[in-house]
Structures are given as structure tokens and as C-alpha cells.
Amino acid sequence: MQIGRKIIHLESVDSTNNYIANLLKEGILEDGTVxxxxxxxxxxxxxxxxxxxxxGENLTFSFFLSNVNLSVQxxxxxTCTVSISLVQLFNKFGLDAKIKWPNDIYVNNKKIAGVLxxxxxxxxxxxxxxxxxxxNINQREFDGLNATSILLETxxxxxxxxxxxxxxxxxxxxxxxFSQRMLPRVKSDYIxxxxxxxxxxxxxxxxxxxxxxIRNVLDSGHLVIERNGEEQHxxxxxxxxxx
Ligand code: BTN
Numbered sequence: 001m002q003i004g005r006k007i008i009h010l011e012s013v014d015s016t017n018n019y020i021a022n023l024l025k026e027g028i029l030e031d032g033t034v035x036x037x038x039x040x041x042x043x044x045x046x047x048x049x050x051x052x053x054x055x056g057e058n059l060t061f062s063f064f065l066s067n068v069n070l071s072v073q074x075x076x077x078x079t080c081t082v083s084i085s086l087v088q089l090f091n092k093f094g095l096d097a098k099i100k101w102p103n104d105i106y107v108n109n110k111k112i113a114g115v116l117x118x119x120x121x122x123x124x125x126x127x128x129x130x131x132x133x134x135x136n137i138n139q140r141e142f143d144g145l146n147a148t149s150i151l152l153e154t155x156x157x158x159x160x161x162x163x164x165x166x167x168x169x170x171x172x173x174x175x176x177x178f179s180q181r182m183l184p185r186v187k188s189d190y191i192x193x194x195x196x197x198x199x200x201x202x203x204x205x206x207x208x209x210x211x212x213x214i215r216n217v218l219d220s221g222h223l224v225i226e227r228n229g230e231e232q233h234x235x236x237x238x239x240x241x242x243x
Contacts, residue, residue: 001031001032001065001175002032002176003032003033003034003063003168003171003172004034004164004165004168004172005030005032006030006032006033006034007033007034007035007036007164008034008035008036009036010035010037010038011037011038012038012040012041013035013037013040014041014042015044015051015132016035016036016037016040016061016062016132017044017116017130017132018042018044019035019062020033020035020062020063020064021130023064024064024128024130031064031065031066031067032063032064032065033064034061034062034164034168035061035062035063036059036060036061036160036164037060037061038056038160039055039056040060043134044116044132045114045134046114046115047236051116051134053134053136053139054139056160057136057137057138057139057149058134058138058139058149058160059133059135059137059160059163059164060132060133060134060135061132061164062130062131062132062133063130065078065126065128065129065131066127066129067126067128068125068127069125069178069179069180070125070126071124071125072121072123072125072126073220074183076217076219076220076221077183077186077219078117078119078126078129078131079102079103079115079117080186080187080189080190081171081175082117082131082133082171083099083102083105083190084174084189084190084193085167085170085171085174086099086105086113086133086167087099087105088170089163089166089167089170090107090112090113090150092166092170093154093156094154095107095112095150095154096108097112098193098194098195098196099190099193099194100194100196100241101194101195101217102217102221102223102236103115104195105135107148108148108153109146110146110147111136111145111147111148112135112136112147112148112150112153113133113135113136114134115132115133116131116132116133116134117129117130117132118132133167136148136149136150137150137157137158137159137160137163138150138151138157139151140152146243174186187219190217191216191217194214194217196214196241197214198213198215199213200212200213201213201214201242202241202242203225203240203242204239204240204242205232205238205240206238209242210227212226212227212232213225213226213227221236222234222235223239225239
């Protein structure tokens with residue numbers, strides 16, 4: 001299955017993820033459909049945050065995958081594949097991008113793209129997946145947020161459409177080889193591109209601030225940080241990067 005054979009380009013929508021969810025409810029959604037919007041007026045970020053972006057300057061899109069051949073236990077590998085495709089996309093534009101666990105993309109210690117994956121699970125596998133991506137292209141001002149864009153990093157303007165087509169190409173080339181057999185490779189590509197991997201950095205958990213070293217990510221998606229020589233495992237809301 002390839003994405004992007006059908007692309008729907010909207011001027012304005014609440015959220016491209018919601019738009020896909022609604023089409024899905026109506027039963028009129030083809031596998032691999034991409035929805036792209038110039039403006040989102042209720043864009044969703046991770047952990048119930050908003051995703052704010054200047055209309056027309058960036059890329060905001062979602063795509064739909066049905067009957068993903070991944071067991072529920074391995075759903076994290078989808079996050080890995082999307083993140084790796086984004087890293088490859090930025091590499092193509094000459095940027096050294098890293099994956100800030102679990103799936104933010106950082107360039108020069110600043111966020112350049114974010115991913116929101118909403119999976120519907122059956123008892124054994126991922127039934128449907130809505131994958132939403134916000135990617136900063138031509139925005140220069142981020143109102144105090146620790147964010148950057150392709151323009152700020154390269155001084156080159158790109159159109160959202162050309163970046164979208166490059167992403168589709170990157171994703172499709174990994175997705176066509178995606179199989180159970182490929183999971184170890186996906187995992188090692190993901191880990192080797194992690195932001196702050198093997199570096200002593202500052203983090204905060206429920207016990208307070210500490211210095212630690214990211215060493216690994218488990219198949220469950222938990223982050224492994226070495227702290228005073230011992231490994232600790234963290235879930236999504238359990239750790240803050242102190243940048
Ligand atoms: C994050 O980093 O918090 C995730 C951001 C995901 C934003 C994208 S923009 C397109 C899609 N539609 C949404 O409402 N959210 C995602």
C-alpha cells in the first residue's frame with residue numbers, strides 16, 4: 001500500500017486528523033489518502049495540546065492507513081517509521097535532523113516538525129491509523145517557542161506541496177518494505193537518529209531534575225535513560241527534557 005495516490009487539498013479545516021476521522025465514519029475513505037490544509041483552526045498536538053501554525057507558511061497534513069500489518073504490541077514501530085521518513089526528508093534538504101523521543105523532529109536543538117498518530121486497534125492489530133504531521137517550512141517567527149523552520153535553517157524557500165511530495169516518496173519507500181522481518185532494522189534506524197542519544201543531559205521526572213543518558217527505546221515505546229549507572233524506563237508523560 002502506498003500513500004498519496006489521492007490527495008485532498010483543503011483551504012481551511014478544524015484539523016486534518018479530524019477530517020480523516022469523519023470520512024472514515026462515513027465509510028468513504030481510500031487507504032493511503034492524504035489530506036492537506038492551508039489552515040487549521042483547531043489543530044491538535046500531542047497530549048491534548050493545540051498545534052498552532054501560520055496559515056499558508058507550513059505543511060499541515062494527515063494520511064490514512066487501514067489494516068496496518070502490525071500487532072498491537074508492535075504499534076510503536078509505526079511511530080518509528082514515520083519519524084525516520086521525516087529525518088530522511090530533512091536530510092534531503094541538507095539538515096541534520098534528530099528524533100526527540102517519541103516523535104518530535106529537531107534541528108539544531110529546536111523543533112521543526114511534530115507528529116500526532118491516532119490508532120484504532122482491533123484485538124490483535126492496528127485496524128486504522130490516522131497520522132498527522134505539522135512541519136515548519138517558511139515561518140520565521142515562533143513567538144518565543146523553541147521552534148525552527150526549513151527557511152530559518154537553510155535560507156531557502158520551499159512550497160508546502162514540494163515538501164509533501166518528498167515526504168510521500170520517503171514514506172512510501174520505507175513502507176513498501178515494511179514487514180515483521182524489517183522491525184529490527186526500523187528500530188535500529190530510529191535509535192541511531194535519537195536526539196541526545198548517549199549524551200549526558202538534563203531531564204525531569206516525578207522525583208525532580210536529574211542528569212541522565214538516553215541509551216535505548218524498548219519495543220513498547222518506553223524510553224531508557226541511564227541515571228547514576230542504573231537504567232530507568234519512562235512512558236509518555238513521565239519525563240521532561242530540560243533543554
Ligand atoms: C505535536 O508535536 O504536538 C504534534 C503536532 C501534530 C500536528 C499535525 S498538523 C496536521 C495534523 N492535524 C492536526 O490537528 N494535528 C496534526
